[in-house]
Amino acid sequence: MAAPSPRLRKQLSAPGLLQTIRRCFEQVPEHRNERNQIPLADALMSGLAVFGLKYPSLLKFDEAYNEGVIRHNLNTLYAVERAPCDTQMRTILDPVDPAELRPAFRAVHRQVQRHKALEPYRYLDGYYLVSVDGTGQFASGAIHCAECCRKTVKGQIRYYHQLLGAVIVHPDLKTVLPLAPEAITRQDGMRKNDCERNAAKRLLTQLRGDYPQLKWLVVEDSLAANGPHLELLRALDLRYVIHVKPGDHEALFAAVQEQLVTGTCQEWEYTDAQGVEHGYRWVNALPLNKTHPHLQVNFLEYWEIDGDQQRLFSWITDIELTPDNVEPLMRGGRARWKVENETFNTLKNQGYDLEHNYGHGSQHLATVLALLMMLAFLVDQVQELGCRLFQAARAHCRSRTSLWERLRALFTGYYIPDWKPLWEAIATGHVPAVLAPNTS
Secondary structure (H helix, E strand, C coil): CCCCCCCCCHHHCHHHHHHHHHHHHCCCCCCCCCCCCCCHHHHHHHHHHHHHCCCCCHHHHHHHHCCHHHHHHHHHHHCCCCCCCHHHHHHHHCCCCHHHHHHHHHHHHHHHHHCCCCHHHEECCCEEEEEEEEEEEEEECCCCCCCCEEEEECCEEEEEEEEEEEEEEECCEEEEEECCCEEECCCCCCCCCCCHHHHHHHHHHHHHHHCCCCCEEEEECHHHCCHHHHHHHHHCCCEEEEECCCCCCHHHHHHHHHHHHHCCCEEEEEECCCCCEEEEEEEEEEECCCCCCCCEEEEEEEEEEECCEEEEEEEEECCCCCCCCHHHHHHHHHHHHHHHHHHHHHHHHCCCCCCCCCCCCCCCHHHHHHHHHHHHHHHHHHHHHHCHHHHHHHHHHCCHHHHHHHHHHHHHHEECCCHHHHHHHHHHCCCCCCCEECCC
C-alpha cells in the first residue's frame, strides 16, 4: 500500500497565497480608460506567473501562452482569465505605482503570522531579525528610463537600478522571508541619484508602519553605522546589530582599546569539541564617534581560531551586552549574510534571473517586475517553510533548478486542475490520472 501523500497546507501554499495576492492586485487603481481591456489584476498575475514558473523572458512566456494548455493552466493555477502578450504586459505594467504592490507582501506575511508559521523566527526575547542590504538589479549603457540612476565611466554614461532588500532571517533556518524591497532609483522630481541610505530611510519607515506590533532587530552592514541612521532606528523603535570596521570607526575602536588597558572590557573564551577557539569581547555604553558622542552604543567583538585560520568580526548594538546574550547576538549579526546568500544569490542564479532585463519601460516597469519577482520568491519561501507537499516536491528534485524545470514541463505538458496534483506529481515522480496530457 502506497504511503499517503504529504498534506497540502492551503493557506501556506500556492492556492491560498495566490488567492490572497490576487485580492490585493484587484485593489490596485486602474490607470487606463479603454473598454474591453485585459484586467490589470490579470496582467499583474501573469507577471507573477512568469517568475513563479521561472520563464527566462517575457517573450518565452508569450510564445507558450498561444497554446491552449497554457491558457487553461494559467486560469486554474493563477486565476488569469485574459493574459497579455509580452508587449501588452510591459505597456500595462509600466505606469503602475510600485507602492501599490506593497499590500500583497503585507497580506502574505499576515497570513504566515496568522497560521503560526512565523513563530520559528522569534529570536532573543521575541525579536524578529530583519537583514537589510542592497544589490544591483539592472545596468546598461543605452537602455534607460526616468528612474535610472546614472554614473559616468570613462566618459560614457551608465544607467542602473539597484534594490534594497529586507528579509526575515534566523541563524538556524535556511528559509528566508522577504519583505517588500525598496527601489534605489531616481525619485519623482529628483535630479540627483538615489542612494542606499535614502532608500533605507524609506524602507525602515515603511517596515515600522506595515508591522507596528512586531519587535524588530535590524542587522546591517557597516554603511549603516552612522549617526543619522542610528537616530532613525531609535525614532522608529527598531533595535539593531550593525557591523563595524576599524578603518571607519577609529574613535570607537580606540575607546575599546582604552577599556582593555583599564581592565573594564569583558571577555569570554572557550574551545569547542572540534578544537576551534571562540572568543568574545564586549563593552557597553561607548560613544559612536566624535561627531555623535551623545549616541551611546554597545560594542561586541568575536573571533574564531581554527588552526592557522582566524576570523574576526565586530558589531555595535543598542541591546545591553551580557554574558548570556553575546553569543546569540553574534549569531544574529552573522545572519546578515542570509540576505546575500539565501536571497540575492538565489534570485540571480537559481531560476529567477534578477539581473536579466525582462523589460525596462519609461516609467516604473523595471521596478514593478522586480517586485513581482520578489513576491514570487516570497510565495516559494513560504511554501518551503510551511507546506509539506511542496517540501516533498523540493526534496524529490534535490535542487531548485530541477524543481522549476519539472514544474514547467508539467505546466506545458498537462491540463492541471489545481496545485495539489501538480505538487503530488513532482513529489512522487508519477503523474496522477487527474492530469490530462496535452495532445495538441
